[in-house]
Amino acid sequence: MLKNKVVKLSVRPIGFPPKETWIYGNEDVKEINEGEILLKNLYVSFDPAMRGWLNEARSYIPPVKIGEVMRAGTLGEVVNSKNSKFKKGDILSGWGGVQQYSISNGKGYFKVPNTEIPLPTYIGTLGMPGMTAYFGILEVGKIKHGDTVLVSAAAGAVGSIVGQIAKIKGCKVIGIAGGKDKCDYVVNELGFDGCIDYKNESVKRGIKRECPEGIDVYFDNVGGEILDAALIFLKMGARVVVCGAISQYNEMSAKGPNNYLSLLVNRASMKGMVVFDFAEKYPLATKEMTEWILNGTLKSKEDIYEGIDNFYEVFKKLFNGEKKGKLILKL
Numbered sequence: 001m002l003k004n005k006v007v008k009l010s011v012r013p014i015g016f017p018p019k020e021t022w023i024y025g026n027e028d029v030k031e032i033n034e035g036e037i038l039l040k041n042l043y044v045s046f047d048p049a050m051r052g053w054l055n056e057a058r059s060y061i062p063p064v065k066i067g068e069v070m071r072a073g074t075l076g077e078v079v080n081s082k083n084s085k086f087k088k089g090d091i092l093s094g095w096g097g098v099q100q101y102s103i104s105n106g107k108g109y110f111k112v113p114n115t116e117i118p119l120p121t122y123i124g125t126l127g128m129p130g131m132t133a134y135f136g137i138l139e140v141g142k143i144k145h146g147d148t149v150l151v152s153a154a155a156g157a158v159g160s161i162v163g164q165i166a167k168i169k170g171c172k173v174i175g176i177a178g179g180k181d182k183c184d185y186v187v188n189e190l191g192f193d194g195c196i197d198y199k200n201e202s203v204k205r206g207i208k209r210e211c212p213e214g215i216d217v218y219f220d221n222v223g224g225e226i227l228d229a230a231l232i233f234l235k236m237g238a239r240v241v242v243c244g245a246i247s248q249y250n251e252m253s254a255k256g257p258n259n260y261l262s263l264l265v266n267r268a269s270m271k272g273m274v275v276f277d278f279a280e281k282y283p284l285a286t287k288e289m290t291e292w293i294l295n296g297t298l299k300s301k302e303d304i305y306e307g308i309d310n311f312y313e314v315f316k317k318l319f320n321g322e323k324k325g326k327l328i329l330k331l
Contacts, residue, residue: 002029039076069097124326125300133161145170153221231259240270301325
């Protein structure tokens with residue numbers, strides 16, 4: 001009998017989740033029924049949204065229930081199938097959760113094509129973060145050639161892809177990141193035109209220096225004071241894409257922007273985006289971004305750690321700045 005090591009939600013945290021938020025267990029793997037598949041999960045995706053899924057509050061997706069396996073995107077190999085759409089050996093991208101094995105009816109799972117692209121890329125640049133970046137900047141941000149685009153959390157899984165797509169589309173791109181090492185990575189490896197180090201300089205002064213004529217599109221991953229600073233520099237008709245607010249996820253009460261009247265003065269817009277709204281178009285984005293990766297115009301970086309027992313230590317890296325690119329746990 002196969003044993004499944006699982007990480008389940010134990011209590012709803014207040015503020016930053018302590019280790020006791022989750023419990024670790026071992027369970028027997030059940031026999032699958034007709035129409036189901038059994039997957040051995042190979043990689044688990046870590047995303048800032050995981051913190052929001054712990055809160056019992058109205059959102060775009062129901063919270064993880066107490067006693068449930070912690071929600072997470074996964075890449076897994078089919079080890080047994082009673083579903084005609086999938087066969088043993090298929091590698092699938094889906095929502096297997098933080099566990100070694102998962103059973104599914106296949107809904108929401110996608111086959112990973114057999115290419116020279118490394119598997120972890122399919123839960124990073126070619127997974128949810130990449131889809132978020134692609135549709136967020138192109139369809140919500142509606143970038144145009146020559147736009148000045150400002151991206152927060154520019155060294156992260158979403159921000160790093162947003163900036164590269166904007167460069168591919170002919171924009172001037174400025175990042176915001178924490179520390180010289182990350183700023184150097186954003187400029188020298190990813191090809192951004194400049195980067196503001198929010199840990200060591202005034203963000204307002206940095207934006208004024210790097211975007212002297214203002215901002216056409218601000219892609220916001222952090223909220224808080226950085227969003228407030230960006231609003232000051234909006235150009236006429238600017239677009240603000242609200243993708244995330246990582247600076248606020250562990251706060252008792254989230255703070256909204258003080259400078260929102262800049263939207264009125266500049267006839268600008270601020271719109272939230274959730275990647276699931278674009279699910280029908282994922283194949284289009286995957287095809288185009290695969291071409292960019294293969295021809296070298298889009299770079300993908302994965303920060304991979306190993307072992308399900310290290311779940312909590314890896315989770316903390318989402319919020320303490322100790323990562324570049326996509327954070328992944330290898331099982």
